[in-house]
Amino acid sequence: MEIASLLQGESKNVEYKKMVPKDSSKYMKSVVAFANGDGGRIVFGIEDGTMQIIGVPRKMICFH
Numbered sequence: 001m002e003i004a005s006l007l008q009g010e011s012k013n014v015e016y017k018k019m020v021p022k023d024s025s026k027y028m029k030s031v032v033a034f035a036n037g038d039g040g041r042i043v044f045g046i047e048d049g050t051m052q053i054i055g056v057p058r059k060m061i062c063f064h
Contacts, residue, residue: 007051009048009049009051010048012037012038012040013034013037013038013039013040013041014040014041014043015027015030015034015040015041015042015043016042016043016046016047016048016051017042017043017044017045017046017048018044018045018046018047018048018054019044019045019054019056020044020056027042030042044056
């Protein structure tokens with residue numbers, strides 16, 4: 001995914017979340033919608049609307 005498409009804001013394939021919620025059901029609707037459609041990206045650490053980078057705490061970062 002190109003940076004330019006991420007900077008255009010949310011779309012049917014891009015969803016922004018300020019933080020990883022403790023209750024995963026808060027973003028699972030987006031995950032299921034992306035899985036049932038053409039795919040997509042959930043970007044944590046960016047505020048929707050303002051596109052302000054909030055970041056995520058290091059302890060929340062997990063690489064698989």
